[in-house]
Amino acid sequence: MDIASRRITFDLPHALLVTAIAGWCLWYFLDARAASANVQNLVLIQPLAILVAILWITILRETIQVEPTAEAQEQRPARREQLDGPTALKVFGSMGLLGLYVASMSAIGLDLATFVYVLASLFLLGERRLAVLLAVPVVFTAIVVIAFDRLLATPLPLLLR
Amino acid sequence: MIDLAAFNSALHLLGSSWQPWLVLVPGLLIGLFFHAVPGLTTSMAIAICLPIIPYMDFLSALIFMTSMYTGALFGVAIPAVLLNVPGSASAVATTFDGFPMAQAGRHDEALGYALAASSFGQFVTYLLLLTLVQPIAEVAIKLGPPEMLIVAIWGLTLIARLRGRHFMRGLLAGAFGLLLGTVGLSLRGAVRGTMGFDVLLDGVPIVPAIIGLFAASEMFNLVRREFIVSDAAARRVRGGRIVRGVVDTFRYPGVLIRGALIGTGIGVLPGGHAIANMLSYSEASRSAEDPESFGRGDPRGVIAAESANASSEGGSMATLLALGIPTGGATAVMLIAFDMHNITGGPQFMHDHKDLVYAVILSNLAQVVALAVLGFGFIFVASSIVKVRLRTIIPLVLSLAAIGSYALSQNFAGPITLFVFSVLGWLMQRFDYPVAATVVGLLLGRLTEGALLRTYQMSGGDPLFLLGRPIALGFLLLLFLSFALPLWRNRRRTIRPSGTDPAN
Numbered sequence: 093m094d095i096a097s098r099r100i101t102f103d104l105p106h107a108l109l110v111t112a113i114a115g116w117c118l119w120y121f122l123d124a125r126a127a128s129a130n131v132q133n134l135v136l137i138q139p140l141a142i143l144v145a146i147l148w149i150t151i152l153r154e155t156i157q158v159e160p161t162a163e164a165q166e167q168r169p170a171r172r173e174q175l176d177g178p179t180a181l182k183v184f185g186s187m188g189l190l191g192l193y194v195a196s197m198s199a200i201g202l203d204l205a206t207f208v209y210v211l212a213s214l215f216l217l218g219e220r221r222l223a224v225l226l227a228v229p230v231v232f233t234a235i236v237v238i239a240f241d242r243l244l245a246t247p248l249p250l251l252l253r
Numbered sequence: 254m255i256d257l258a259a260f261n262s263a264l265h266l267l268g269s270s271w272q273p274w275l276v277l278v279p280g281l282l283i284g285l286f287f288h289a290v291p292g293l294t295t296s297m298a299i300a301i302c303l304p305i306i307p308y309m310d311f312l313s314a315l316i317f318m319t320s321m322y323t324g325a326l327f328g329v330a331i332p333a334v335l336l337n338v339p340g341s342a343s344a345v346a347t348t349f350d351g352f353p354m355a356q357a358g359r360h361d362e363a364l365g366y367a368l369a370a371s372s373f374g375q376f377v378t379y380l381l382l383l384t385l386v387q388p389i390a391e392v393a394i395k396l397g398p399p400e401m402l403i404v405a406i407w408g409l410t411l412i413a414r415l416r417g418r419h420f421m422r423g424l425l426a427g428a429f430g431l432l433l434g435t436v437g438l439s440l441r442g443a444v445r446g447t448m449g450f451d452v453l454l455d456g457v458p459i460v461p462a463i464i465g466l467f468a469a470s471e472m473f474n475l476v477r478r479e480f481i482v483s484d485a486a487a488r489r490v491r492g493g494r495i496v497r498g499v500v501d502t503f504r505y506p507g508v509l510i511r512g513a514l515i516g517t518g519i520g521v522l523p524g525g526h527a528i529a530n531m532l533s534y535s536e537a538s539r540s541a542e543d544p545e546s547f548g549r550g551d552p553r554g555v556i557a558a559e560s561a562n563a564s565s566e567g568g569s570m571a572t573l574l575a576l577g578i579p580t581g582g583a584t585a586v587m588l589i590a591f592d593m594h595n596i597t598g599g600p601q602f603m604h605d606h607k608d609l610v611y612a613v614i615l616s617n618l619a620q621v622v623a624l625a626v627l628g629f630g631f632i633f634v635a636s637s638i639v640k641v642r643l644r645t646i647i648p649l650v651l652s653l654a655a656i657g658s659y660a661l662s663q664n665f666a667g668p669i670t671l672f673v674f675s676v677l678g679w680l681m682q683r684f685d686y687p688v689a690a691t692v693v694g695l696l697l698g699r700l701t702e703g704a705l706l707r708t709y710q711m712s713g714g715d716p717l718f719l720l721g722r723p724i725a726l727g728f729l730l731l732l733f734l735s736f737a738l739p740l741w742r743n744r745r746r747t748i749r750p751s752g753t754d755p756a757n
Contacts, residue, residue: 106684116434120446128443135709136435136702140428141332147425184474187676194668206652213648217476232649236656246660
């Protein structure tokens with residue numbers, strides 16, 4: 093947005109993150125207060141909640157910047173790295189795969205889930221050699237299952253038992 | 254200076270069983286390996302190994318973790334020298350002269366210098382710690398709840414300040430961590446912030462949360478980085494020249510000892526490990542007769558950076574053991590090993606278990622010797638490790654983290670927590686919030702709340718009560734300064750019209 097010779101920029105993603113963090117903290121304070129308003133219960137939480145509220149407003153102000161449009165634009169400090177299409181796919185794809193992996197563990201067993209997850213992740217991150225795509229997940233799953241299930245005697249929910 | 258009874262008991266602890274020795278070499282190798290791969294960090298290595306900690310006795314667990322730390326502190330020099338990639342903030346100064354040396358074909362000498370300086374630095378810092386444990390324990394035991402409270406908050410603000418540019422974001426990250434750390438049943442039995450999930454009654458599952466914040470989130474960052482390893486890593490390594498580097502290191506005793514002392518002193522402070530190497534480097538170049546040779550492949554630069562980096566371990570272990578307060582990522586993760594064995598770190602621990610503390614220190618002195626030998630051999634394999642593709646490692650580390658989280662909690666709350674905190678950690682890093690502050694807050698949440706409550710009860714709500722506690726007042730002054738200085742500096746910067754300040 094340009095007003096007179098100044099440009100107003102608003103860093104929406106950052107504003108959302110800081111609002112989410114502060115929002116959780118304030119919700120937590122209200123939840124704790126509802127549980128017990130006794131000083132012993134709120135001795136740390138209440139002052140911290142007040143601090144968080146102040147920080148939230150201060151940081152939110154930082155997300156709105158008013159700058160002259162012309163040459164000053166070029167002198168702007170380096171912003172965070174932009175995610176281009178392929179990188180964004182890798183980053184968010186990795187997150188999505190981890191989420192699916194965690195969610196599917198109980199349904200399909202930790203061994204199958206691990207095999208599929210490692211295979212899919214390798215493919216997503218650009219591995220195309222068939223030998224690697226098959227060998228790494230198989231060997232890794234075998235080692236992990238043997239190490240945790242047999243050596244450390246930690247019962248894992250497995251498909252093949 | 255040394256409590257002889259406890260010292261003898263430590264020797265007995267280490268001599269009567271082979272178990273504590275069994276974990277030393279694997280720990281060192283994991284540390285070396287992790288840091289030789291550019292992008293992987295010490296806290297990540299220790300975090301991923303957490304699920305096997307409950308299977309060890311407490312002493313072995315501590316030795317395992319400190320060995321990883323020891324190995325990592327040298328391992329970090331390998332990509333710094335060969336690729337000009339500092340694996341973490343603690344190796345930044347190593348690249349200044351290490352990489353120019355590598356460019357001039359003196360990479361194996363540079364690694365020799367780094368290995369010798371790293372081993373020497375750690376040896377000195379643990380010798381210092383050995384003699385100072387007794388007096389430190391005596392001072393620490395005098396600290397009551399008010400002092401511990403102020404130290405905890407002070408430590409947290411120092412870590413929050415590490416990413417200097419955004420003090421406010423650091424504070425928010427720390428406060429967020431402290432609040433997260435108090436979720437669950439309160440000291441009075443009130444249920445807070447569980448959203449109806451019974452698994453949260455004991456608090457946020459701390460280990461999966463920390464693995465998520467430290468290790469998994471960083472993996473999402475690494476997917477975009479394909480380190481270009483051209484001929485730098487393919488260089489041949491010659492044993493004779495490494496030995497020459499090792500021997501020549503001792504031609505600069507002043508640089509070595511100054512580095513070790515700076516590292517130990519600064520390492521005591523939260524966040525100190527990241528600063529020690531830079532401070533030692535600039536001190537070495539400032540006091541040199543020919544400062545212009547620094548940055549052009551001067552071995553003294555490598556020695557100064559590495560001896561300070563390595564010796565910061567002793568300093569941060571002193572703070573961890575004496576106060577139960579972590580100074581950074583690696584010691585934060587170690588504090589969890591205390592938790593897993595139902596041991597509360599801090600003054601009482603140091604006072605009651607001096608034998609354990611001595612045993613850890615003695616084992617670290619042995620680790621230095623093992624590092625000198627293993628590190629030498631490792632340099633030969635290192636040049637092939639730096640070529641390992643991150644895209645193969647990322648899914649394996651994430652999967653290991655998820656399975657480890659499951660194994661620890663024995664239910665799916667572990668992996669779900671890992672996932673939530675890994676995304677959160679990635680977002681926080683992206684917007685310049687120091688994740689370490691949240692982690693330390695998370696760990697100190699309960700301690701801080703307890704100390705604050707006891708202080709409140711002792712004082713009856715009267716702030717003048719602090720006047721009778723000079724140590725608390727001193728700490729309060731330090732706390733005030735660490736709050737006020739960055740704010741004052743920021744203010745000065747904004748008041749000054751741009752263009753008049755040459756730094757702008």
